[in-house]
Amino acid sequence: MLKSFTVNDIKELEQLERKLYESMDKTLLQISSDVSLTSSQTLFSKMKFGGVGFDPLDSKRVLNIIEQINQSFTYLASFYALEILFTEYAELAPFKLNLGTAPGSDIESECGELAAEVFAAVTPTSNQKLKKDINKVLATDAKLKFVFFMCPNFELGRQPQLEKEDVIVWALKGANVI
Template sequence: MLKSFTVKDIEELKQLEQKLYESMDKTLSQISSEITSNSSQTLFSKMKFGGIGFDPLDSKRELNIVEQINQSFTYLASFYALEILFTEYQELAPFRLNLGTAPGSDIESECGELAAEVFAAVAPTSNQKLKKDINKVLETNAKLKFVFFMCPNFKLGRQLKFERDDVVVWASKGANIL
């Protein structure tokens, strides 16, 4: 399912975040009820193959929990990146958010001046994700190029040690909730 849409301001962003948390809460309730009535094998099967979990932005659409977790944290990383962009580059808003397999950079300013890639991982070097995202954003024509990541053990803010070729790299605040 392609998810590509424009986010105009922080208020719209907060609504998206609220949808994501509603899906998480619904899944938590589902796990609570399933945990007492199933064997571990059945529970794990439902978690992997379906029957537990929902689309992060549509709590009515079922999705296996493994996908929900992966998508939720990537979306959260994108939302935190947008927060920074709305704060630091408000004049470039609105921003297009391309989630999942939607084409284009993960975040783009509608005016074309800014492009950003976003990911959530255990470490920025996992699967060379940071390197690949820097290379991907370098292929754009945007003047301002960013990579945002959510990983445990990184403080919110710019990560100068990872920056190269004028690509700005930020760690988002989300992974610090772990």
């Protein structure tokens, strides 16, 4: 399912975040009720193949929990990146958000001045994700180029040691496990 849309301001971004957390909450309730009524094998099967989980932005659409988790954290990373962009580059808003397999950069300013790739992973080097995203954003015509990532053990903020050419690399909040 392609998910591409324009986000005009922080209020619209907050609405997207609320939808995502509603789906997470609904899945948690579903797991809580299934835990005591289902065998571990059945529950794990439902988690992998369907029957537990929902689309992060549509809590009425069933999705397996593995996909929900992957999509939820990628979407959250995109939302956190947008918060930074709305704060630091508000003059370039609105921003086009391309989630999932939607074509284009993950985030683009509608004026064409900014392009960003966004990911959530265990480490920035997993599957050479950082390198691939830097190369992808370098291939754009945008003047401002970013890669945002959500990974444990990184402080929120710019990561100059990971930057290449004109691409600004930024670690996002939200990945540290307590």
